[in-house]
Amino acid sequence: MKQFDPELCSLIDEVDALRHTRDDTWQIPRVEGEMLYQIALSSGAKKIVEVGTSYGFSGLSCGTGYTLGVAAVDAAGNVSGTATTTVTTVACPDTSAPSVPTGLAASLVTQTAVTLSWSPSIDNVGVTGYRMFQNGTQIATWLAPGYIFGGLSCGTTYTLGVAAVDGAGNVSATASTTAATAACGDTAAPSVPSALTLTGVGQTSATIAWSASTDNVAVTGYRAFVNGTQAGTTAATSYTVNGLACGTTYSLGVAAFDAAGNTSSQATISAATATCSGGGAGAANVFVAPSGSDTTIVREANAVPSKPPSARTPSDCDT
Numbered sequence: 001m002k003q004f005d006p007e008l009c010s011l012i013d014e015v016d017a018l019r020h021t022r023d024d025t026w027q028i029p030r031v032e033g034e035m036l037y038q039i040a041l042s043s044g045a046k047k048i049v050e051v052g053t054s055y056g057f058s059g060l061s062c063g064t065g066y067t068l069g070v071a072a073v074d075a076a077g078n079v080s081g082t083a084t085t086t087v088t089t090v091a092c093p094d095t096s097a098p099s100v101p102t103g104l105a106a107s108l109v110t111q112t113a114v115t116l117s118w119s120p121s122i123d124n125v126g127v128t129g130y131r132m133f134q135n136g137t138q139i140a141t142w143l144a145p146g147y148i149f150g151g152l153s154c155g156t157t158y159t160l161g162v163a164a165v166d167g168a169g170n171v172s173a174t175a176s177t178t179a180a181t182a183a184c185g186d187t188a189a190p191s192v193p194s195a196l197t198l199t200g201v202g203q204t205s206a207t208i209a210w211s212a213s214t215d216n217v218a219v220t221g222y223r224a225f226v227n228g229t230q231a232g233t234t235a236a237t238s239y240t241v242n243g244l245a246c247g248t249t250y251s252l253g254v255a256a257f258d259a260a261g262n263t264s265s266q267a268t269i270s271a272a273t274a275t276c277s278g279g280g281a282g283a284a285n286v287f288v289a290p291s292g293s294d295t296t297i298v299r300e301a302n303a304v305p306s307k308p309p310s311a312r313t314p315s316d317c318d319t
């Protein structure tokens with residue numbers, strides 16, 4: 001609290017001087033019993049004012065307490081005691097921005113959200129809130145450290161920022177950090193294997209090969225199918241199916257799968273195994289035509305003739 005000079009001696013001197021000059025210069029009416037008022041400024045200066053009961057002080061500092069005083073003076077220069085009051089001028093405008101937030105840290109990361117925390121900013125008056133930024137764009141205001149950035153995309157890196165604000169609208173610089181959301185769940189199947197070809201065939205086996213599939217994450221392997229039934233898996237781009245029957249046509253298929261279990265559609269190719277040889281799978285049938293290649297007239301191998309050879313007639317062989 002600034003104090004005005006309580007000493008009134010100089011005031012008296014001033015009044016004495018006025019009394020000698022006011023007729024010529026100040027033209028203060030010389031009326032018996034008239035009261036003048038002395039205003040004691042906090043700076044220590046004093047001022048004589050004419051009769052009145054109010055005075056406006058100017059040139060004071062904002063946000064500062066003052067003691068203001070007034071004393072009465074009569075025409076004879078007699079000065080009263082001083083009455084005082086205290087007053088504080090209006091607070092100074094806040095032109096200082098809060099400190100920049102520090103200690104930014106991302107936590108509780110999910111596929112779609114990241115929680116950003118930070119240390120509170122400080123301000124000459126008071127921090128009233130924070131502005132939140134996502135990739136440089138303000139998306140929200142927040143009252144206290146700790147904000148959840150939501151609605152994010154999985155497997156994506158974001159720049160997250162925060163700036164402090166005070167009641168006068170002063171804004172700190174923006175502090176930023178980067179954070180990546182959790183990896184996306186894989187729901188996309190690999191591409192269908194292409195360029196499926198039959199690269200080898202035997203009486204009981206067939207080998208197929210194809211061009212590698214692609215995937216949004218990675219192809220783990222391939223499932224091989226025989227007539228629609230899975231026969232096995234491989235990480236390679238070829239597969240040999242065994243245990244087939246000779247002289248038989250099969251539908252061979254292959255489909256790619258990823259680590260999440262997503263499987264592509266099948267690519268298929270028709271494959272005929274090699275013709276059966278004697279003693280092979282066709283041994284159950286006996287050719288009766290002289291050439292041994294008649295495919296329309298056959299007899300079951302275990303058919304027992306109903307008559308001994310000596311009793312047979314040609315017609316016995318027709319059925």
Ligand SMILES: [Ca+2]
Pocket residue numbers: 094095096097098123124125126166168170
């Ligand atoms: Ca401030």
Ligand SMILES: [Ca+2]
Pocket residue numbers: 186187188189190215216217218258260262
């Ligand atoms: Ca995938």
